[in-house]
Amino acid sequence: MREEHHMKLEMESRSxxxxxxxxxxxxxxxxxxxxxxxxxxxxxxxxxxxxxSIIHGYGNEVHKIILSADILEDCITVTVEDFGRGxxxxxxxxxxxxxxxxxxxxxxxxxxxxxAFMDELHVTSSVGKGTVVRMKKRIGREKAGNGSxxxxx
Amino acid sequence: xxxxxxxxxxxxxxxxxxxxxxxxxxxxxxxxxxxxxETELIGQLIFDFSGTEFMDSSGxxxxxxxxxxxxFMGGAVRLTGVSERVGRLLAMGGVYQMIGKEEE
Numbered sequence: 001m002r003e004e005h006h007m008k009l010e011m012e013s014r015s016x017x018x019x020x021x022x023x024x025x026x027x028x029x030x031x032x033x034x035x036x037x038x039x040x041x042x043x044x045x046x047x048x049x050x051x052x053s054i055i056h057g058y059g060n061e062v063h064k065i066i067l068s069a070d071i072l073e074d075c076i077t078v079t080v081e082d083f084g085r086g087x088x089x090x091x092x093x094x095x096x097x098x099x100x101x102x103x104x105x106x107x108x109x110x111x112x113x114x115x116a117f118m119d120e121l122h123v124t125s126s127v128g129k130g131t132v133v134r135m136k137k138r139i140g141r142e143k144a145g146n147g148s149x150x151x152x153x
Numbered sequence: 154x155x156x157x158x159x160x161x162x163x164x165x166x167x168x169x170x171x172x173x174x175x176x177x178x179x180x181x182x183x184x185x186x187x188x189x190x191e192t193e194l195i196g197q198l199i200f201d202f203s204g205t206e207f208m209d210s211s212g213x214x215x216x217x218x219x220x221x222x223x224x225f226m227g228g229a230v231r232l233t234g235v236s237e238r239v240g241r242l243l244a245m246g247g248v249y250q251m252i253g254k255e256e257e
Contacts, residue, residue, distance in 0.1 A: 015177035022175075022207070040207070040238055047209040051176040097247070105183070105218040109210035109246050116245065 005031065005071040012062050013054045013082065021050045021067050021080075028069050029076055032139040041117035042076065042137060048110040049080035049133045055101065057084030057131055074140050078118075083130035090123050158182070159189060164196035170205045174212035183215050190222055198223045203234025213246035220251055231255065 007028050011017045022043045029042055046067070053065050066081040087093045093100075094115075099108035115121050118135040125131040160167040166189060171178050189195065200216060202208075220230045230252050235243065243249060 015175075015180065018175045018177050019173060022173075037238075043207060044209050044242075047175050047207075047211075051209065051211060055176070105214040107210045107214040107217065107246055109213060113210050113242075113245070 003071065003073060006068070007070075008066065008068040010064060010066050013058045013060075013065050013084075014062055015051075015054060017065070018047055018050050018054070021065075022046050024067065025069055025078060028071075029139070032071060032074070032076065034139050038137070038139050042078065045114045045117045045135055045137075046078055046080070048113050049078070049135070052110050052133070053080060053082035053084065053131065055104065055106065056087070057082035059085065075136055075138050077134060077136045079135075080133045081130065086127040086129055086131055087123070087125040088127050090125055094123070159185065161189070161193065161195075164194055165199065166190075166193075166195045166197070167199040167201055169201045169203075170208075170212075172204055172206050174205055174208040174215070176209070176211035179211040179215035183218065186219055187222070190219070190226075195223065195226075196228045197231065198228060199231045199233060201234050202232065202236065202239050205234075205236070205239055208239050208242050210242075210246060213242065213248055216243075216248055217246075217251065 005028070007024070009024055011020060025046045026039060026043055029039060050065060050067065054060065064083060068079045070077045092098055094111040096112040097108040099106040111121070114133070114135055118137045120136040122134045123131065158169045158171065160169065168182065168186060170182070198219060223230050232243070232252055233255065
């Protein structure tokens with residue numbers, strides 16, 4: 001039987017909601033019995049995507065972000081969508097250390113971290129209309145490993 | 154910002170980083186730390202990660218920003234209590250190229 005689960009959250013682009021987004025996705029992910037490392041990987045990626053929408057998508061103005069997650073068998077797909085400025089040059093934006101906001105002390109590592117911690121990353125963006133970040137990770141590859149959440153010990 | 158995360162002993166300022174160092178927390182630490190760095194004489198800044206379970210790239214930007222500021226004034230920066238996870242992020246973000254890694 002194919003196991004399918006879905007969740008969707010609409011929230012404002014306030015920095016307080018970065019933690020909310022991580023917590024919600026982490027709680028949703030728990031049913032996949034992830035390792036501590038897998039949990040941290042997904043939380044980091046979600047945090048990066050939501051922070052990008054807040055800072056770059058909306059320039060710290062308060063607008064709408066839609067966070068959704070889908071579980072299909074052993075994969076989780078997380079989507080972060082904003083309706084902000086969009087990214088003129090996605091390829092450049094995804095280069096490590098590249099940032100449009102050095103004055104804000106952005107490290108330029110956001111997309112690099114998403115790529116490093118998830119298995120797939122897809123970014124679609126339209127200038128003036130917004131950005132959709134979709135990222136996918138297979139959970140349970142390191143099941144022999146220790147420290148899984150929800151295990152009996 | 155909870156001032157208890159800042160501990161000053163002589164010219165050393167220790168910042169006890171929170172459980173989660175994201176953009177929201179990093180912005181608060183940045184403004185509070187800069188206020189101290191501007192008003193007091195700090196020769197050594199210590200980032201203490203012993204209570205930190207989560208960090209993202211915003212934490213890296215905040216650390217490097219404070220590093221530049223303290224170095225500019227001739228001071229030193231240290232990182233302590235770094236977990237394996239946080240250490241991996243610091244390495245990926247190039248922090249260890251600027252601030253030496255310490256054996257715990």
